[in-house]
Amino acid sequence: MRNAPVLTAVKPADETFSIPEKELLEMEKKYCSFGDTVHYLEEPKIFDRCEGSYMYDAAGTPFLDLQMWYSAVNLGYAHPRINNAVKRQLDQLPQVASQYLHREKIELSAMLAQHMEKKFGGEKGRIHFNVGGSQAVEDSLKIVRNYTGGKSLMFAFEGGYHGRTLGASAITSSYRYRRRYGHFGDRAQFIEFPYLFRGPKGMTKEEYGHECVKKFARMFETEYYGVWDPKAQKCEYAAFYVEPLQGTGGYVIPPMNYFSELKKVLDKYGILMVVDEIQMGFYRTGKLFSIEHFGVTPDVLVFGKALTNGLNPLSGIWAKEAMINPTIFPPGSTHSTFASNPIGTAAGLETMRVFAETDFETMVMSKGKYFLEGLKELQKKHKIIGDVDGLGLALRAEICTEDGFTPDKAMTDRMCDEAMKGDLVVNGKKYGLVLDIGGYHKNVITFAPALTISHEEIDLGLNLIDQLIRRCQKTGF
Ligand SMILES: Cc1ncc(COP(=O)(O)O)c(C=O)c1O
Numbered sequence: 037m038r039n040a041p042v043l044t045a046v047k048p049a050d051e052t053f054s055i056p057e058k059e060l061l062e063m064e065k066k067y068c069s070f071g072d073t074v075h076y077l078e079e080p081k082i083f084d085r086c087e088g089s090y091m092y093d094a095a096g097t098p099f100l101d102l103q104m105w106y107s108a109v110n111l112g113y114a115h116p117r118i119n120n121a122v123k124r125q126l127d128q129l130p131q132v133a134s135q136y137l138h139r140e141k142i143e144l145s146a147m148l149a150q151h152m153e154k155k156f157g158g159e160k161g162r163i164h165f166n167v168g169g170s171q172a173v174e175d176s177l178k179i180v181r182n183y184t185g186g187k188s189l190m191f192a193f194e195g196g197y198h199g200r201t202l203g204a205s206a207i208t209s210s211y212r213y214r215r216r217y218g219h220f221g222d223r224a225q226f227i228e229f230p231y232l233f234r235g236p237k238g239m240t241k242e243e244y245g246h247e248c249v250k251k252f253a254r255m256f257e258t259e260y261y262g263v264w265d266p267k268a269q270k271c272e273y274a275a276f277y278v279e280p281l282q283g284t285g286g287y288v289i290p291p292m293n294y295f296s297e298l299k300k301v302l303d304k305y306g307i308l309m310v311v312d313e314i315q316m317g318f319y320r321t322g323k324l325f326s327i328e329h330f331g332v333t334p335d336v337l338v339f340g341k342a343l344t345n346g347l348n349p350l351s352g353i354w355a356k357e358a359m360i361n362p363t364i365f366p367p368g369s370t371h372s373t374f375a376s377n378p379i380g381t382a383a384g385l386e387t388m389r390v391f392a393e394t395d396f397e398t399m400v401m402s403k404g405k406y407f408l409e410g411l412k413e414l415q416k417k418h419k420i421i422g423d424v425d426g427l428g429l430a431l432r433a434e435i436c437t438e439d440g441f442t443p444d445k446a447m448t449d450r451m452c453d454e455a456m457k458g459d460l461v462v463n464g465k466k467y468g469l470v471l472d473i474g475g476y477h478k479n480v481i482t483f484a485p486a487l488t489i490s491h492e493e494i495d496l497g498l499n500l501i502d503q504l505i506r507r508c509q510k511t512g513f
Contacts, residue, residue: 121386169340170199195285245291283315286475322428350380443477
């Protein structure tokens with residue numbers, strides 16, 4: 037390798053920077069932290085352009101994206117309406133400190149709060165902004181701790197993921213994310229999630245959901261189970277952090293009776309329910325918020341990612357009025373410079389307007405059904421697909437050995453690596469496929485296609501997955 041170029045000259049705005057990709061990759065190895073990304077691929081892929089359901093490399097090869105930036109780009113890449121809203125905001129009011137107001141922040145807050153009020157039995161609440169998902173989770177922890185008189189302990193799920201800042205890591209199940217960073221005194225107590233495919237046999241999904249709630253409720257039978265003082269009628273735990281469908285945990289869909297039964301137990305013992313919609317929100321599952329499928333009203337709801345369709349980041353929280361009104365949660369409680377940045381709020385407002393104009397609920401449920409049927413057909417053909425499931429356009433395929441059950445992480449990794457080569461062929465045209473892996477055993481392909489994906493693109497995706505499995509099985513390791 038030549039020495040990495042020394043970038044001292046200022047690049048004219050309209051001139052294409054032409055450092056060859058090979059050199060860029062060498063520079064990345066030298067100058068970029070690997071800690072801020074996941075770095076799954078030996079040789080990370082450089083993309084050049086994106087539109088709709090596709091990413092394109094410099095050679096112009098289309099990569100059908102079936103994960104859409106971990107479900108941050110639900111309306112498809114470079115959506116003209118959202119892009120134009122950002123361009124308008126750039127020209128009008130691109131910067132304004134959060135202590136001053138701007139129209140988009142207020143309108144967006146009202147739209148979100150009114151939606152919650154309508155869907156959750158007239159419940160009044162307020163909207164609070166931050167930038168990244170983990171930051172919003174941190175803010176929600178403060179709201180909960182403040183409202184419960186400083187209680188710092190939370191319940192969360194095995195397989196749950198809430199981000200990688202310190203507070204969010206404490207309630208995220210994976211020990212891998214905490215291992216290097218010392219003691220987490222406020223580490224959550226992790227509770228079994230009703231994940232039937234890897235749960236007990238001989239039960240229906242609903243029976244298993246019911247059993248899980250019973251096991252959780254047992255913790256409150258006596259003080260000797262460590263969480264509840266029956267004499268004082270006090271619980272040591274402030275809230276239960278839940279993802280209605282587990283995202284990073286592998287798009288696990290619980291039984292429909294589960295959250296309403298769980299909420300009854302939480303209400304009985306004065307424990308709040310915080311719903312993390314960062315990955316499943318904004319119609320991923322066919323509802324604006326996935327908890328709407330389950331007939332419960334959360335106490336706090338956290339959102340991020342697709343609110344701005346993956347443009348200028350904006351995340352946030354809805355909380356019940358009693359928990360978030362300015363008397364109880366005063367100004368500056370979580371202030372962050374870019375909290376309600378105007379480009380983010382403009383993108384968020386336009387995204388919400390697009391959602392309001394089309395019947396996304398019907399569209400997503402119908403496309404999701406079509407995609408799931410396709411996955412079921414593939415499952416019939418390939419023994420290594422152990423489980424497929426889906427709600428709306430949040431779909432999963434669990435990759436196993438030939439017994440259809442033992443997780444096969446190596447095969448799953450290989451499929452994702454091969455998909456990145458961009459040399460799958462359909463009708464004489466080369467394609468790549470952008471896939472994401474999740475799951476307790478990192479053997480689940482989690483599908484989060486653009487909600488705007490066409491039926492032809494779903495067919496193309498299924499064709500490419502089919503080819504990929506055949507290729508990976510044939511070539512071995
Ligand atoms: C459910 C859930 N919560 C929180 C986060 C963290 O969000 P961010 O990566 O924006 O910090 C994520 C990110 O994937 C997520 O899926």
